[in-house]
Amino acid sequence: MIFEDIHRIVILGTGNVATHLSLALKSANLDILQVYGHNLANTKVLANNIGTPYTNEIISIDPSADLYIVCISDDALDEFVSRFHLKNAFIVHTSGTASIKIFKEDYQNYGAFYPLQTFSKEKRIRFDNVPLCIETNNNINQELLLSLARKLTTNIQITTHEQRTTLHVAAVFASNFTNHFYSIANEILSDKQLSFDLLKPLIRETAEKVQSISPDEAQTGPAKRNDLKTRSKHIEKLTDFSEYQKIYNYLSNQIQKKYN
C-alpha cells in the first residue's frame, strides 16, 4: 500500500506554536496553503512572515489541504473544532494536554502533533531536535504524520494521550516555572540595580549540566549543602519579597530533605 505524503498544509492559529511550526514546515519545503486566525492583524503578521495567503473567516479556509494543523490554546480548542466545517479533512491539534477524542464525533482522520518545546515569537529556533509527539486515530494516519515529522526533526515519539499529558506537566516544571524563576531572579537583581547579564552564564550552565549528568547529581547550593547560615541570610535579604521568601523556604526544605 502506498500512502500519498502530506504536502499541502493549512495552519489554524497565529500564536507561538503556529509561528514556529510554520517556519519549520516552510524550511522543509512544505506547502503552506493558508494561515487562519480570528484576529486579522495577527494573522496578517504571520502570513507575511512566511509568505502565504491568509483569512480570518472560518468559512474561507482553503478546503484542499492534505492536513489542517490547529495551533490554538486548549481553552478555545473545543469551540473552534465544533465551528470548523471541513469534516472530511485530516485534522490534528498541537496540544500537550487535549485528547484526540475531541475530533472523534465529526472526523474520520485526526490526531495530535505536539512539539515539546518552548516557543517565543522573538526567538528563532532550530527545529531539528525538537521532540514531536504523535498520536493518531489509525495506522495510516500515523504513517502520514511520521513521514511529515521526519522532514522536521530527528526526534519523533509516538505517544499515548496519557504520556503526552505527563510530558506536558513535566515541561511546565522544566520550562515555564524555571523561566518564571529567571524572572524572579531578574526582579531581585533589578531592585538593587544589578544586571541580569551576570546570571546568564549560570543559567546556561545549569541547563547544560543536565544534558550529561542527572538533575540529582547536578544539584548544588545552600539547601543541598544543608547550609543553614546562608539560608537564613538569604531569607533576610528577601524581606521586601514575602512571596519569594515563602517559595525560598518551601523549596529549600524540599531540597534539604531530599539530599540530607
Added chain:
Amino acid sequence: MIFEDIHRIVILGTGNVATHLSLALKSANLDILQVYGHNLANTKVLANNIGTPYTNEIISIDPSADLYIVCISDDALDEFVSRFHLKNAFIVHTSGTASIKIFKEDYQNYGAFYPLQTFSKEKRIRFDNVPLCIETNNNINQELLLSLARKLTTNIQITTHEQRTTLHVAAVFASNFTNHFYSIANEILSDKQLSFDLLKPLIRETAEKVQSISPDEAQTGPAKRNDLKTRSKHIEKLTDFSEYQKIYNYLSNQIQKKYN
C-alpha cells in the same frame, strides 16, 4: 607603585568550588602549592586530580603562598578562619553570602573571590566567562585580585557585600531551584516510564532564550495563557504528587496574575 602578582596559591577545601577553581587556576599556569582538606580521602582525590601536594592538618599548611583561597561552606567558615594560624597571609573566601569582615580582626589582607557559577565535580566547565565577584579590604589587594581574576575570566565584577549576597540569592532561584524543578520533572516522567531525555532540548532552549530576550518576554505555558482547562488537567495528573500540586498551583497563580 609596582605590585607583585599572585602566583603561588594554596586551596583550602575540596568541594565543587575548590575543584573547579583549582582546575581553572592550573589551566592559567598558576602555581597551586598545596590543597588542604579536613577529609583526607577527598583531599587526596583533588590533589591527585590537579597534581599538587596536599595535607589534612591545618598546622602543615604551606606558609609561603601569595594567596590562600578558602572554599568552605558558610556553616564551617568561621570556625576554620579562627583555627587557621597564618595570620599574615593574604586570604580570601569564595562565599556568595559571607562578609569579608570575618577576617577583619586577625588579618591585614583579605577579601572575597566569588565565582557566580554552579559547579559539579562530574561536569567540566569553561571558566573564561564565569563572573568573578571581587571584594577586598584595600585597593592594593583589589589590584592583586583583579590581576589574578583576569587570568581566569573575562567577566570580572567588583561588588560590595550587599551586591554579592543579592547575586547569590538570585542565583539560588536561577540555578538551584530550576535544577530542583528539572529533578521534579524527571520524577514525574520516571513514574510513567518516560525518559528525561525528551526534556533536554526544552531545558536547553529555555535557558538559551533568556540569553537574548528578557525572562518576561520568554514566558510561555498554560498559566501565562490563562488556560484554565489545561491547568486543571495538570492538577489531576499530579494526584500522586501532592507537594508538586501545591507548587504548581502557587506558581501558576503567580504567573497568571503577573501576565493577565
